[in-house]
Amino acid sequence: MSRVLLIEDDPAVREGVALALRRQGHDVAAAATGEEGLERLRSFRPDIVVLDLMLPGMTGLEVCRTVRNLDQTLPIIMATARGDEVDIVVGLEAGADDYVVKPVLARVLDARIRAVLRRAAGAAPGAEGLPKIHTYGELAVDRAGLTVALHGEPIALAPSELRLLLTLTASPGQVFSRQQLLEAVWEHDYHGDARLVDACVKRLRTKMSEPPRAPRYIHTVRGFGYRFAAP
Amino acid sequence: MRRLRGLRFRLVVAFGLVAAVSAVTTGALTFREARTGVLQQSQDATIRQLRAQLNQHAAELALPPERSALRKFAEDTAATESQGSWRVLVTYGDLSGSSASGDPFTEVTPALREAVASSRATVFQRVRHDGRTSLVVGMSILFSTQRIPDSVETASGVRVFLVVPQTTEQAYVDALVTAAERAMVAALALAVVLALLAARGVLVPVRKLRLATRRVAEGRLDTRLAVNGSDELAELSHTFNETAAALETSVAELREMEARARRFAADVSHELRTPLAAMSAVTDVLDEDAARLDPDTATAVRLISTETVKLARLVDDLMEISRFDAGAAVLHLDEIDLAESIRRTLGSRGWTDTVETELPPPHAVRARVDPRRIDVVVANLVGNALKHGARPVTVRLGGDDTVAVIEVRDSGPGIPSDVLPHVFERFYKSDSARIRSEGSGLGLAITAENVRLHGGTVRAAGHPAGGAVFTVELPLRRAEPTEEYRP
Numbered sequence: 001m002s003r004v005l006l007i008e009d010d011p012a013v014r015e016g017v018a019l020a021l022r023r024q025g026h027d028v029a030a031a032a033t034g035e036e037g038l039e040r041l042r043s044f045r046p047d048i049v050v051l052d053l054m055l056p057g058m059t060g061l062e063v064c065r066t067v068r069n070l071d072q073t074l075p076i077i078m079a080t081a082r083g084d085e086v087d088i089v090v091g092l093e094a095g096a097d098d099y100v101v102k103p104v105l106a107r108v109l110d111a112r113i114r115a116v117l118r119r120a121a122g123a124a125p126g127a128e129g130l131p132k133i134h135t136y137g138e139l140a141v142d143r144a145g146l147t148v149a150l151h152g153e154p155i156a157l158a159p160s161e162l163r164l165l166l167t168l169t170a171s172p173g174q175v176f177s178r179q180q181l182l183e184a185v186w187e188h189d190y191h192g193d194a195r196l197v198d199a200c201v202k203r204l205r206t207k208m209s210e211p212p213r214a215p216r217y218i219h220t221v222r223g224f225g226y227r228f229a230a231p
Numbered sequence: 232m233r234r235l236r237g238l239r240f241r242l243v244v245a246f247g248l249v250a251a252v253s254a255v256t257t258g259a260l261t262f263r264e265a266r267t268g269v270l271q272q273s274q275d276a277t278i279r280q281l282r283a284q285l286n287q288h289a290a291e292l293a294l295p296p297e298r299s300a301l302r303k304f305a306e307d308t309a310a311t312e313s314q315g316s317w318r319v320l321v322t323y324g325d326l327s328g329s330s331a332s333g334d335p336f337t338e339v340t341p342a343l344r345e346a347v348a349s350s351r352a353t354v355f356q357r358v359r360h361d362g363r364t365s366l367v368v369g370m371s372i373l374f375s376t377q378r379i380p381d382s383v384e385t386a387s388g389v390r391v392f393l394v395v396p397q398t399t400e401q402a403y404v405d406a407l408v409t410a411a412e413r414a415m416v417a418a419l420a421l422a423v424v425l426a427l428l429a430a431r432g433v434l435v436p437v438r439k440l441r442l443a444t445r446r447v448a449e450g451r452l453d454t455r456l457a458v459n460g461s462d463e464l465a466e467l468s469h470t471f472n473e474t475a476a477a478l479e480t481s482v483a484e485l486r487e488m489e490a491r492a493r494r495f496a497a498d499v500s501h502e503l504r505t506p507l508a509a510m511s512a513v514t515d516v517l518d519e520d521a522a523r524l525d526p527d528t529a530t531a532v533r534l535i536s537t538e539t540v541k542l543a544r545l546v547d548d549l550m551e552i553s554r555f556d557a558g559a560a561v562l563h564l565d566e567i568d569l570a571e572s573i574r575r576t577l578g579s580r581g582w583t584d585t586v587e588t589e590l591p592p593p594h595a596v597r598a599r600v601d602p603r604r605i606d607v608v609v610a611n612l613v614g615n616a617l618k619h620g621a622r623p624v625t626v627r628l629g630g631d632d633t634v635a636v637i638e639v640r641d642s643g644p645g646i647p648s649d650v651l652p653h654v655f656e657r658f659y660k661s662d663s664a665r666i667r668s669e670g671s672g673l674g675l676a677i678t679a680e681n682v683r684l685h686g687g688t689v690r691a692a693g694h695p696a697g698g699a700v701f702t703v704e705l706p707l708r709r710a711e712p713t714e715e716y717r718p
Binding site for chain 2: 010012013015016017019020023081085102103104105106107109177178179189190191192193194195223224
């Protein structure tokens with residue numbers, strides 16, 4: 001059972017989604033505005049935030065950034081209307097882990113929530129038999145404790161960022177296509193939104209202080225995808 | 232060739248012709264009058280002078296004269312002309328004497344001699360010899376008794392021939408010709424300049440008009456011309472401006488109406504989405520609990536649940552179409568293996584076993600596409616084939632270095648030829664009585680828009696062996712596989 005904070009301004013949608021998520025076995029707290037949601041964040045201490053991007057007053061994007069500033073690792077799923085293309089990209093760059101397009105079926109939303117929470121809890125596939133702690137240059141990855149350190153300093157990663165890094169480092173040198181990463185990290189199908197991968201790589205590079213022109217660890221292979229290489 | 236028929240060329244030719252004809256006519260008339268006047272005057276003066284000399288000296292000549300007397304007479308006569316250009320020949324029967332000894336006097340033709348012999352009048356002739364023009368005057372010396380009026384004059388038999396070179400007169404005439412020629416050249420040059428100016432006066436507005444018309448044809452309806460003056464061209468420009476303004480207004484109105492209609496469709500879809508979001512969220516709850524309700528209520532609840540899902544899909548499709556109409560649809564390009572993409576599309580919809588595939592080996596056909604939109608294209612075509620055609624349904628992928636070709640073929644009755652042009656239209660139903668299909672009626676329209684967005688083409692046709700074939704051609708747009716950074 002997970003604790004879900006739902007921030008949604010429309011009462012009917014809020015009530016319907018909360019009801020459906022409760023039926024799926026989640027503990028749900030609902031907030032009508034961004035301000036109220038941030039308030040509940042402290043008192044409710046959720047495992048995951050489901051955030052509508054179209055909010056009156058404080059926008060979903062502002063809420064997303066605020067949540068990220070408070071907690072680098074708290075999973076966030078954005079609920080958005082398809083066609084709000086710019087908002088999706090900005091939301092992903094602001095640190096959202098995933099997004100769903102409204103109207104969304106309860107079982108789809110539930111599956112996404114569980115997938116994101118699995119990212120926060122489990123090891124990446126294909127990592128069996130690897131040493132628990134491995135260093136790549138200045139980067140140390142602890143697969144048991146699910147922590148990452150650069151120059152000995154721990155860096156706080158959101159679940160998608162952590163899972164992405166674990167997946168890439170499990171096979172250094174191997175090129176992963178965006179579709180492979182979507183399936184392995186986000187548990188989306190093959191035709192999912194590759195911008196999730198690109199935005200996540202961008203965030204990861206920023207947190208790893210990668211030089212923008214010449215990244216040392218995560219390399220872009222044009223036309224194919226990404227690969228990890230220890231410098 | 233086109234330039235030779237141009238207005239500029241025609242104006243230059245017309246002005247030039249007019250100028251040339253005027254100059255030649257004026258020049259010719261002036262030249263003729265002037266030449267006649269000049270020559271006549273000098274001729275009269277010469278004859279008058281000669282006659283006066285002869286009158287003065289004739290009395291001194293004894294008859295019959297001797298050769299030396301004749302020569303002296305000729306020399307005396309010639310000497311009266313101060314510049315010494317006169318050559319005088321005096322004859323008497325077979326005797327002759329001249330002012331210039333040994334001069335053959337070729338200018339004095341036998342015809343002239345004959346004319347002088349047979350006439351009492353003064354005879355003159357203009358002779359051109361060795362490139363020089365000379366005036367030859369011939370006359371007989373007559374005697375008369377002055378004291379007896381009306382007495383018959385008698386010929387003395389002495390004939391005087393005078394040859395005067397007309398170099399001055401010739402030079403004068405030549406100068407006239409040169410002046411006329413120069414005037415004509417100047418007139419022609421002026422005419423050409425004037426023609427070019429006139430052509431420019433006409434052509435510049437015409438060119439502006441042509442460019443403006445082309446701009447309007449290209450859709451720039453705010454094009455206007457500057458109206459200068461009040462001539463016919465200015466009126467034409469004014470009319471052009473009025474027409475363009477009217478066109479602009481009508482088109483703006485049409486666009487406004489169209490935009491309003493599209494906005495309305497988009498707004499309706501958008502407004503429907505919020506209640507649908509609430510309804511979609513709880514359909515699973517309805518489905519789960521329906522079994523515990525009494526049969527009628529359970530049926531009603533299940534109906535609401537399934538129709539909600541369909542409605543959600545219809546609204547989603549409507550929103551998608553609205554975005555295409557608004558030009559807001561964007562491609563999120565990624566290079567993928569198309570065979571793998573097709574396999575995944577079939578797999579995720581449970582069609583792997585119902586649809587036959589002819590796919591190339593992995594990575595044989597890679598293309599830069601929007602994976603989600605290609606998924607929609609393939610799913611809509613296969614779904615359409617399964618629904619309206621008959622099995623087996625075959626998906627084939629092929630292509631070359633620049634284009635990928637996806638072909639979806641069914642084994643049904645095919646599409647009637649009168650329906651073929653309409654299959655990609657929105658909500659088009661070939662049979663109005665047909666039972667409502669599962670799709671939104673927008674599937675093929677969205678397919679066509681997605682393919683077009685990729686810069687590709689989609690067409691429907693009947694297969695010779697029966698069944699319908701939908702063929703999608705997509706440009707590959709592949710990037711060279713290079714690494715952004717090599718460690």
